[in-house]
Amino acid sequence: xxxxxxxxxxxxxxxxxxLVISALVILAxxxxxxxxxxxxxxxTIAFSIxxxxxxxxxxxxxxxxxxxxxxxxxxxVGGATxxxxxxxxxxxxxxxxISIRSQxxxxxxxxxxxxxxxxxxxxxxxxxxxxxxxxxxxxxVSLSFYTLVAFHRSSKxxxxxxxxYFLLGGVSAxxxxxxxxxxxxxTHALNFTDIATQLxxxxxxxxxxxxxxxxxxxxxxxxxxxxxxxxxxxxxxxAAPPVGSLIASASKLASFYLFARIWSTALGNLSxxxxxxxSDLGWVLILTVLAIxxxxxxxxxxxxxxxxxxLLAYSAVAHAGYVLIGLMANTPxxxxxxxxxxxxxxxxxxxxFALISLVEETRGNDQIQSFAxxxxxxxxxxxxxxxxxxxxxxxxxxxxxxxxxxxxxAALKSPSTSAAMFWLVVxxxxxxxxxxxxxxxxxxxxxxxxxxxxxxxxxxxxxxKIIAILMAVGILALGCFPDLxxxxxxxxxx
Amino acid sequence: MLSWTVYSSFIGATLCALWPNLxxxxxxxxxxxxxxxGFLITLACCFQYDLESAQTVQLVSKxxxxxxxxxxxxxxxxxxxxxxxxxTGLAAITGILFSWDIETRTREFFVFFLALIGGVYxxxxxxxxxxxxxxxxxxxxxxxxxxxxxxxxxxxxxAMKLVLYSFVGSALVLIGLLAPFVEAGATSxxxxxxxxxxxxxxxQNWAFPVTFIGFAILAGLWPFHTWAPTGHVAAPTGASMLLxxxxxxxxxxxxxxxxxxxxxxxxxxxxxxxxxLAVVGxxxxxxxxxVQRDFKFVIGYSSVSHMGFVLLGLMASxxxxxxxxxxxxxxxxxxxxxxxxxxxxxxxxxxxxxxxSELETLQxxxxxxxxxxxxxxxxxAGMGMPGFSGFVAELQxxxxxxxxxxxxxxxxxxxxxxxxxxxxxxxxxxxxxRENRFAELPKEAxxxxxxxxxxxxxxxxxxxxxxxxxxxxxxxxxxxxxxxxMLKPLITP
Numbered sequence: 001x002x003x004x005x006x007x008x009x010x011x012x013x014x015x016x017x018x019l020v021i022s023a024l025v026i027l028a029x030x031x032x033x034x035x036x037x038x039x040x041x042x043x044t045i046a047f048s049i050x051x052x053x054x055x056x057x058x059x060x061x062x063x064x065x066x067x068x069x070x071x072x073x074x075x076x077v078g079g080a081t082x083x084x085x086x087x088x089x090x091x092x093x094x095x096x097x098i099s100i101r102s103q104x105x106x107x108x109x110x111x112x113x114x115x116x117x118x119x120x121x122x123x124x125x126x127x128x129x130x131x132x133x134x135x136x137x138x139x140x141v142s143l144s145f146y147t148l149v150a151f152h153r154s155s156k157x158x159x160x161x162x163x164x165y166f167l168l169g170g171v172s173a174x175x176x177x178x179x180x181x182x183x184x185x186x187t188h189a190l191n192f193t194d195i196a197t198q199l200x201x202x203x204x205x206x207x208x209x210x211x212x213x214x215x216x217x218x219x220x221x222x223x224x225x226x227x228x229x230x231x232x233x234x235x236x237x238x239a240a241p242p243v244g245s246l247i248a249s250a251s252k253l254a255s256f257y258l259f260a261r262i263w264s265t266a267l268g269n270l271s272x273x274x275x276x277x278x279s280d281l282g283w284v285l286i287l288t289v290l291a292i293x294x295x296x297x298x299x300x301x302x303x304x305x306x307x308x309x310x311l312l313a314y315s316a317v318a319h320a321g322y323v324l325i326g327l328m329a330n331t332p333x334x335x336x337x338x339x340x341x342x343x344x345x346x347x348x349x350x351x352x353f354a355l356i357s358l359v360e361e362t363r364g365n366d367q368i369q370s371f372a373x374x375x376x377x378x379x380x381x382x383x384x385x386x387x388x389x390x391x392x393x394x395x396x397x398x399x400x401x402x403x404x405x406x407x408x409x410a411a412l413k414s415p416s417t418s419a420a421m422f423w424l425v426v427x428x429x430x431x432x433x434x435x436x437x438x439x440x441x442x443x444x445x446x447x448x449x450x451x452x453x454x455x456x457x458x459x460x461x462x463x464x465k466i467i468a469i470l471m472a473v474g475i476l477a478l479g480c481f482p483d484l485x486x487x488x489x490x491x492x493x494x
Numbered sequence: 495m496l497s498w499t500v501y502s503s504f505i506g507a508t509l510c511a512l513w514p515n516l517x518x519x520x521x522x523x524x525x526x527x528x529x530x531x532g533f534l535i536t537l538a539c540c541f542q543y544d545l546e547s548a549q550t551v552q553l554v555s556k557x558x559x560x561x562x563x564x565x566x567x568x569x570x571x572x573x574x575x576x577x578x579x580x581x582t583g584l585a586a587i588t589g590i591l592f593s594w595d596i597e598t599r600t601r602e603f604f605v606f607f608l609a610l611i612g613g614v615y616x617x618x619x620x621x622x623x624x625x626x627x628x629x630x631x632x633x634x635x636x637x638x639x640x641x642x643x644x645x646x647x648x649x650x651x652x653a654m655k656l657v658l659y660s661f662v663g664s665a666l667v668l669i670g671l672l673a674p675f676v677e678a679g680a681t682s683x684x685x686x687x688x689x690x691x692x693x694x695x696x697x698q699n700w701a702f703p704v705t706f707i708g709f710a711i712l713a714g715l716w717p718f719h720t721w722a723p724t725g726h727v728a729a730p731t732g733a734s735m736l737l738x739x740x741x742x743x744x745x746x747x748x749x750x751x752x753x754x755x756x757x758x759x760x761x762x763x764x765x766x767x768x769x770x771l772a773v774v775g776x777x778x779x780x781x782x783x784x785v786q787r788d789f790k791f792v793i794g795y796s797s798v799s800h801m802g803f804v805l806l807g808l809m810a811s812x813x814x815x816x817x818x819x820x821x822x823x824x825x826x827x828x829x830x831x832x833x834x835x836x837x838x839x840x841x842x843x844x845x846x847x848x849x850x851s852e853l854e855t856l857q858x859x860x861x862x863x864x865x866x867x868x869x870x871x872x873x874x875a876g877m878g879m880p881g882f883s884g885f886v887a888e889l890q891x892x893x894x895x896x897x898x899x900x901x902x903x904x905x906x907x908x909x910x911x912x913x914x915x916x917x918x919x920x921x922x923x924x925x926x927x928r929e930n931r932f933a934e935l936p937k938e939a940x941x942x943x944x945x946x947x948x949x950x951x952x953x954x955x956x957x958x959x960x961x962x963x964x965x966x967x968x969x970x971x972x973x974x975x976x977x978x979x980m981l982k983p984l985i986t987p
Contacts, residue, residue: 375602383511390635395631395632395634395635396627396628396631396632397628397632401628401631402560406563408672409563409672409675412672412675413675422673425669425672426669429665429668429669430662430665432665433658433661433662433665436657436658436661437654437658440638440654440657443638444642444650447639447642447643448639448642448643448650450599450643482560483559483560483561483562486560486562487561487562490562
């Protein structure tokens with residue numbers, strides 16, 4: 001092994017280091033100096049530092065460094081990865097902004113620090129080009145999230161949700177590690193590209209089958225695919241809205257991106273096809289099973305939910321099913337569509353969590369019924385919620401529709417596609433009709449139900465309003481000009 | 495120029511939504527001016543349209559939108575689009591006139607109303623299939639809110655049913671839109687490029703019925719029609735006028751533009767079965783309308799029956815059948831708007847009942863003579879009285895169908911006869927019931943018919959009479975376009 005240059009590696013990690021430093025600064029400032037201030041002030045200070053750190057990280061990402069062959073053993077930077085990282089930073093900052101007015105915890109410094117550490121973990125997940133680093137990053141994110149879910153001290157169910165999340169998460173981490181070790185055993189390589197070289201031309205061995213199955217189970221947990229989805233409704237419901245927003249948006253993006261890269265960069269040669277035509281068994285078949293289960297169970301279970309957060313959790317399961325279809329394409333098109341889909345999904349879902357936070361603070365809970373009369377008290381927010389939910393349902397000209405369309409087009413254009421893939425897409429389209437039903441059920445409360453009793457003016461929250469407006473504008477803009485992002489992503493990935 | 499029909503509607507909707515402190519009266523005015531502007535733009539386009547070169551689509555504006563998938567903002571029009579645009583403009587103006595008295599959440603009503611109209615305009619001028627699909631879906635969501643918020647009788651159920659049927663239909667269309675990618679390796683969604691693409695016969699045989707039924711759900715094809723009567727009945731008057739008048743035409747128009755134009759071999763394979771469904775729709779709709787107690791359901795089912803003529807004409811694959819189908823779309827759009835206007839606005843809003851047996855006791859012919867007169871004209875026009883637009887249209891459809899499927903033409907003729915029966919039955923029961931000397935006549939006077947209502951009704955009556963007396967106004971636009979290279983393959987010699 002050649003001598004390793006740490007300074008080269010550190011130069012690649014400038015954005016992450018900026019964020020780690022900001023996290024520590026926040027903790028120090030909050031402990032030493034801001035402890036006695038009123039909580040709004042502490043929030044403002046902590047958020048300003050995070051915002052500053054986040055922006056600095058974005059700038060350093062855009063400035064960029066070219067990667068050396070040395071660094072590529074561990075990390076990839078630039079191109080689509082940078083776009084993903086910018087997306088992660090943005091979604092995390094929005095989630096932090098949601099918390100500014102909320103009272104869910106007294107430990108403000110810790111909340112900001114752990115959230116930023118989770119962000120660093122997610123950015124490392126996006127960059128990781130090595131199985132070990134990927135696993136370490138994954139664990140950093142997971143441990144931060146277990147803590148954050150439990151942070152919601154005022155909710156007596158939060159402990160239960162956090163414990164469930166932790167126990168299932170621990171098992172899934174074990175599966176992931178188990179699977180990764182099998183892949184290492186079969187290929188004697190940890191670097192993604194080396195694994196791909198080792199696997200070129202080889203067919204599926206039992207060792208690899210077990211390894212891939214275990215990795216799929218581990219990641220299936222992270223992305224909440226059926227049957228590893230059971231933690232999601234509880235975690236979403238019991239976590240405070242900012243935490244839920246972080247888990248639902250940024251963590252999805254990072255997990256899917258890493259999952260996609262392990263699958264298509266490292267194990268791409270073992271893809272196989274949906275219909276088993278002209279090829280051996282491969283990982284596409286595993287993903288097919290996950291996708292079908294997620295699409296059906298996610299969408300059907302969402303129908304009967306009465307809490308908006310649980311509804312979002314099940315709809316997240318369904319959305320994981322859609323994204324898996326794009327993953328199966330195993331092409332640059334597919335990868336670009338997956339990233340685009342998750343970015344737009346992140347916009348809609350963080351926006352929705354911001355409004356859930358508003359309703360929880362003013363009306364006490366997140367039951368769908370509590371949204372009655374929403375349009376009268378909060379006309380702007382109601383319109384934003386309309387945009388978020390319709391985008392999730394995939395109605396043009398909102399970004400969510402183009403996300404789905406790109407996914408389906410990529411899946412169908414992929415060279416390995418088959419009749420079975422076509423039927424999978426047909427099924428996904430059919431399930432999106434189901435999804436419109438439950439999103440409209442929420443919108444019915446928001447717009448149609450018009451009880452006159454609740455006419456007293458309710459407190460409006462400017463921060464949440466601005467977040468909602470920004471997310472809605474983003475969704476509309478990405479919907480009207482979808483090629484803005486996808487064009488760049490495609491150019492990067494090819 | 496053409497695309498400004500869409501833009502102006504959305505600008506109007508935005509104004510209604512965002513203008514600070516817009517009073518309800520000004521919201522109405524904004525909406526009405528928006529609709530009038532849209533209609534004037536359409537008229538200007540009609541004058542710009544060159545009848546000499548009707549072989550090609552005109553007024554083209556084309557911009558790249560999503561180049562990676564070969565999708566462009568391709569707006570254009572041929573004679574058929576123009577006829578549908580005119581219909582949309584008229585239905586929008588009169589729909590707003592008949593919604594003049596909406597007092598609850600007036601601004602929001604017109605926001606959704608104008609958004610729906612914008613989507614409808616967009617469908618009629620899109621020559622990129624993806625764009626057409628986008629507008630087709632934009633038109634779905636406002637319908638839900640229009641019906642669920644301002645509707646009556648089981649409004650939430652009707653609204654949800656309406657939207658889910660439309661969405662399932664558009665899901666089928668989306669499958670048909672993606673299919674050329676997989677099976678046929680198409681690289682563009684532009685209609686004018688796709689028609690040159692050789693789709694294999696096997697492909698057409700399954701892609702055609704999927705997309706056709708997707709669109710036909712919205713056109714009220716039997717047995718997928720059940721959303722239409724419940725939806726129309728639940729909707730507020732202005733919205734039922736748009737739903738029956740224009741939105742159902744979106745389905746028929748989409749079916750003509752996309753599956754029928756692109757998959758002629760598929761059409762040939764499925765023609766007989768679909769024509770049978772159309773005829774069943776004509777007779778079934780008419781028979782069900784005959785036994786309804788609710789006045790609005792009579793009109794709702796008559797729409798299913800009349801739309802059956804459109805679909806039968808489309809299946810006739812002759813020039814006269816197709817032009818009859820398009821004329822029938824226009825004619826039914828005008829007449830259905832008029833009938834829903836009379837029943838929903840002039841009668842129901844004043845008497846608060848639509849039950850025919852209750853209306854019998856109210857002596858409406860004496861108390862609301864204008865409403866009675868309007869209904870008589872609309873009813874007779876609807877049953878195919880010469881001199882009104884319905885006659886020319888249905889006659890053409892019947893001639894076209896006679897050449898292709900004689901037995902279906904006879905059944906459709908029976909449908910017309912039943913149509914006479916249900917129209918007369920409803921007319922007599924609602925307006926001209928014999929005076930019952932023992933029943934006590936209600937003393938209080940009903941509110942008079944308002945000026946916006948009268949204006950709206952007169953516009954529609956004038957249109958149906960004009961087209962009835964001088965159908966060439968529209969036929970000159972329609973027939974040359976049917977002979978264009980794009981639609982020529984539909985007409986079997």
